[in-house]
Amino acid sequence: MESVMLTDSVIIIGFIISLALCVFALVKEAHISVTVISIVIFTLTITYALLAGADLYEAGTAASVFFIINMLPLWKKEGDK
Numbered sequence: 115m116e117s118v119m120l121t122d123s124v125i126i127i128g129f130i131i132s133l134a135l136c137v138f139a140l141v142k143e144a145h146i147s148v149t150v151i152s153i154v155i156f157t158l159t160i161t162y163a164l165l166a167g168a169d170l171y172e173a174g175t176a177a178s179v180f181f182i183i184n185m186l187p188l189w190k191k192e193g194d195k
Contacts, residue, residue: 118168119176125166128159129176136183149184156180 119125135152138144160173 117172118166119163119172122163122166125159125163125168128155128162132156132159133180133183136180140183140187153184 119129132152132155135148135155139148139152160177163176164170164173
């Protein structure tokens with residue numbers, strides 16, 4: 115069984131763009147709009163992947179990575195107190 119997420123270039127590029135925007139927003143402490151754009155791109159990409167036939171385990175793994183990266187600033191702020 116082949117992985118839909120690894121064989122479709124649109125899905126890979128969508129995830130790369132959304133994660134790059136997410137990391138950019140974290141590093142440069144950009145405005146919230148960059149994070150919102152990143153979330154919208156990720157949501158569209160994951161929806162396309164699921165419609166293309168991706169397994170829920172693949173989608174869940176990608177969503178977990180994206181969620182963990184977006185939660186890093188909260189973890190960093192909690193440690194500063």
